[in-house]
Amino acid sequence: MARVVVDDDETFESALRRFNKIVQGNRILVEVRNRRYFEKPSIINKRKRAAKLRKSRRQSMKFMQPDA
Numbered sequence: 001m002a003r004v005v006v007d008d009d010e011t012f013e014s015a016l017r018r019f020n021k022i023v024q025g026n027r028i029l030v031e032v033r034n035r036r037y038f039e040k041p042s043i044i045n046k047r048k049r050a051a052k053l054r055k056s057r058r059q060s061m062k063f064m065q066p067d068a
Helices: 013-024 028-034 041-064
Strands: none
Touching: 013 028
16 A cells, blocks of 8 residues: 655645655556456466567567667
8 A cells, every 4th residue: 555644844746746656666556457357367378478578579689789
């Protein structure tokens, strides 16, 4: 759970900014989006496998590019 303690002299905007940073850091919104709809375990595994493949391709392409 994200919690922000607001000081007496702190503005609402700065407290909201700190709250948004905490929420993004804890990846709460990503978790909410993932849990919005039920996803079968086979689909989850398929999506993770595809992400891993994309990441490895990106790494290999970065490694293969000649330095300028």
